[in-house]
Amino acid sequence: MNGRAWKNMASSDANLLSLITASRPGAAPTLLRSALPVVVIVALAVMAQVVLKGLLGGYYADLAITIGVNIVLAVSLTIVNGFTGQFSMGHAGFLAVGGYVSGAVTYYFSLTQWGSAAAAGGRLSGMPLSTEGLAWLGAGDVLFPVALLIGGLVSALLGLAVGLPSLRLRGDYLAIVTLGFGEIIRVVIQQSGPALKTPEAAEQAGVLGMATGLGGALGFGGLPKYTSLFWVVLFAGLTMLVAYRIKTSTSGRAMLSVREDEIAAEAMGVNTTRTKVWAFVIAAFFAGIAGGLYAHKLGVALGPVDAGFQRSFDIIIMVVLGGLGSISGAALAAVVVTMLPEYLRAVADYRMIIFALALILMMILRPKGLLGVREVWDADLWRGLFRRGKSAKGGGK
């Protein structure tokens, strides 16, 4: 046997080995492996609320919550714009749908069942830690995630309704349709009636009255404020976990193939329409969750503006800046894009100009975004950074 054949055999054995270890059956370890990240995320979320919040202090803790919401938004849009390469410009529409639906659920449920729309959460949902005798979780902390889930599901359903007809369109046309979708949501919300303030008024209006009593152009005020670092870290972590699982799965590979070359993907047997619609639905679900987190955040008055295209563009900027297709890149960009304007407050009126310049500079220096398709933990990303000149030329397009 000559040297090369031997080498071939050795490498095929290594391949085989990695395949076996990756797919070895045995339910217990598999279950453990898939549950472990969730346990870690929950632990991190609890720590964020108990330890980090105190360390950060009020202002930065609040900023961290905004960052977390933006991470959920950016990572979810990455699934559509990054993985499948479809240009959706109406992501804020899903944010608003999730926000309004979950907001309506918590607000009117609290009002009619508990007599007041005030938050009934425990220490993990932002009540002061020092409160005597307060449990970690209150009754509201069951209501809140359920409401988020409902908001996410309604948003996902709408994603399906929009995605089915429109994802047959390509490029610019899809962008226009999704942009239009966001605007429709905004206008519909604007036309809703005033929010009902008392339990009696709500009872009288019935379910339909409550569903249309969303505050109209004035915004949906008075929502119970549940969103805390705990909830935000929890959902940001789960969103990233799901996105990562998708990216490394076969169906994720199918999404990426649609982005790379749609015709070749079809020739491989990928049902491109179904793949795109799925990506859209999943993204809409998480955007809905993000909307719920945003709506229940202290100091936020949820309004029709939140469905507008300005908001959608903000999310797109994060995705493009992070690198189309990079989960950690999108998360990183969400942090940068949220914090930069805050730090630029010192230069007051000029801050948005500087912010815009920073973005332009960024796209010139790293046209594929911060990380491209790679993730922070990919070894070849770092190798690529150290040999930038070479990799920039090798990049092709």
Next chain:
Amino acid sequence: MPLLEVSNLIVRYGAIEALHGVSLSVEQGQIATLIGCNGAGKSTTLRAVSGLLKPAKGSIRFDGKEITGVAPHEIVRLGVAHSPEGRGVFPQMTVDENLDLGAFARPRSEKDQIRKDREKSLDLFPRLRERLKQLAGTLSGGEQQMLAMARALLARPRLLLLDEPSLGLAPQVVQTIFQIIRDINAAGTTILLVEQNAHMALKVAHHGYVLETGRIAMSDSARVLEASDEVRKAYLGIG
């Protein structure tokens, strides 16, 4: 019964008719080739067979089953793999990931068989084995063509559609590619080969069709076509 039977195929791009009633058939176990100039409709014919284009009229039967108008992802599952023109590798994915996508249409239960087929494909193209972790976009043209073919083979097709595998390749590499086409066929895969390189195509094929502006102008065994004056003059540049 031929494995593939195309009859009176008409394909339109908008108002322009690209194929005006093409009929051809590919026998089980053989290599058939479709030669012709630029714009004759060769790629269009292949795309219609694999479902990437919807024909306006006519019928396509694969293994006796009507597949006209069936979605491309279904056709792959029936056993037709298409290695598209311009190779269509996924440039931002590694060679490894590209190969995985080749087996996308196959059920998970075939995992072990897929692994074996993968090894077989890599044995056929040893160059790819050396570059498994490389991004496909950074491969040379010849290597990309090899990848496209290896990937198509991973679908375990009964019929392999090859669109211009020699396009833009160095003569030496073209020789290699055509040898591999022979090998693939010898291993039992039926092939429909579209080529501008009529000389090479007729050498490996059993049967040949000459396509001229959307019509089959000639159809005969590859030997006869290779020897015919018309083909020699128009496509082989001899005489």
